[in-house]
Amino acid sequence: MKITITYFFLLFVTLIYGQITLTGIIKSNTNEPLEYVNIGIKSKNIGTISDNKGNFKITINNSELNELLSFSYIGYEEKQISIFELQKSNFNEIILNESQTVLSEVIVISTKPKLVELGTKSYVSMVAGYVKANNDKNNDIQEFAKEIKIKKPSKIIDVNINLFNVFVDTASFRINIYDVKDNLPNNKINTQNIVIKKKVENGWNKFNVEEYDLNFEETFFISIEYLPKQKDEAEPFRYSGQLFGKSITRSSSFGIWNIKKGITMSMFVTVKQ
Numbered sequence: 417m418k419i420t421i422t423y424f425f426l427l428f429v430t431l432i433y434g435q436i437t438l439t440g441i442i443k444s445n446t447n448e449p450l451e452y453v454n455i456g457i458k459s460k461n462i463g464t465i466s467d468n469k470g471n472f473k474i475t476i477n478n479s480e481l482n483e484l485l486s487f488s489y490i491g492y493e494e495k496q497i498s499i500f501e502l503q504k505s506n507f508n509e510i511i512l513n514e515s516q517t518v519l520s521e522v523i524v525i526s527t528k529p530k531l532v533e534l535g536t537k538s539y540v541s542m543v544a545g546y547v548k549a550n551n552d553k554n555n556d557i558q559e560f561a562k563e564i565k566i567k568k569p570s571k572i573i574d575v576n577i578n579l580f581n582v583f584v585d586t587a588s589f590r591i592n593i594y595d596v597k598d599n600l601p602n603n604k605i606n607t608q609n610i611v612i613k614k615k616v617e618n619g620w621n622k623f624n625v626e627e628y629d630l631n632f633e634e635t636f637f638i639s640i641e642y643l644p645k646q647k648d649e650a651e652p653f654r655y656s657g658q659l660f661g662k663s664i665t666r667s668s669s670f671g672i673w674n675i676k677k678g679i680t681m682s683m684f685v686t687v688k689q
Contacts, residue, residue: 431483436481439473442466452590452643454488455498456669462602463669465557465643468588486670490609491515531573534564535657535684538577540562543679545655545663547642560655561594561601561639561664561673562683570687572630575623577640578656578682579616587652588613588643591625593636593685600664600673601637606630611643615655637664638685 442450449470456463456478466472474485477500486494493513547558575591591610596603612623642652657663661680666673 418487421444425632428431429583434478434642436478436499437473437475438502440471442470442472442518448538450489451555452609453679454486455485455667456486456671458486458670460689461666461668461671462669463557467646468643468657476512478576484607488670490604490607506686529688531686532570532689533686534566535562535576535686536661536680536682537576537684539656539658539682543657543659544580545657545665545681547655548644548649548654548667550660557641557643557669559641559666559680560593560683561637562681563596563599563664564685564687565638566632566687566689569631569633570689571626572628572632573624573626573637574687575638575640576620576686577623578620579617579653580656582618582653583650584652585615587616588645590641590643591623592639592641593630593632594639596635596637601639605632605636607624609665614665638683640683658682 442453444450449466449468451466451468451470453466453470453472455465455472455474457617460480460483462474462476462480464472464474476485481500481503483499485502486493486500487497487510491514493515495510497510517638545560559565572593589612591606591612592601592604595603595604595605606628608628610625610628612625614621614623644652657679658681659679661678662679663676663679664673665676
């Protein structure tokens with residue numbers, strides 16, 4: 417069955433200093449706000465996400481008027497709209513169609529499964545991953561990805577990250593799973609939005625994801641994306657890291673993945689094989 421969801425999007429455009437500021441609210445046809453929708457220009461490092469009330473704001477240079485603004489939400493077909501058309505017209509409604517569900521191949525786990533921890537399980541004090549370490553208004557996320565190499569059918573049980581300098585009681589994170597292309601994260605392959613709000617503390621923090629039935633049989637990337645409570649908030653914590661390896665990060669929706677060699681994020685998953 418295919419369901420059409422209508423997104424009402426109140427759009428206001430302001431021209432200042434050679435830039436366009438688009439602001440709006442994204443809702444479903446049941447008038448419910450949609451949180452954490454990815455919005456941006458692909459491969460331009462210009463992007464944002466809607467907040468937990470469905471509101472968003474993105475500033476774009478006039479030189480980007482001929483680009484397409486993309487809207488992406490897991491479970492729905494991606495929508496691309498000309499920024500020029502948005503700027504000049506009175507569009508106030510966007511329609512996204514639910515993706516047709518494709519039954520995935522059944523992956524059989526051994527009748528005597530074992531738990532295996534994969535990733536980086538140690539850290540050193542001299543390596544840190546900063547949350548929102550820059551002031552670019554269009555860099556609204558901080559996503560860290562880790563390659564997980566598997567050789568047999570595996571089900572992800574939990575995701576573990578190490579934090580320090582924690583100044584908040586609770587925090588919200590989105591966990592994304594990507595297939596691999598050119599040794600980088602490519603397309604999202606999880607079929608549900610995995611957003612987890614939990615108490616955080618200095619040291620290892622575990623996110624149980626067993627309920628999402630994340631079963632894979634090929635190498636994949638898993639990422640952790642911090643979802644701030646509000647823009648321009650003080651730094652809530654820092655990620656721990658380890659020497660050697662490489663870190664793969666990006667700081668905007670649809671942005672380019674950046675590679676830094678010599679350090680890696682302290683993050684591992686527990687899988688059942």
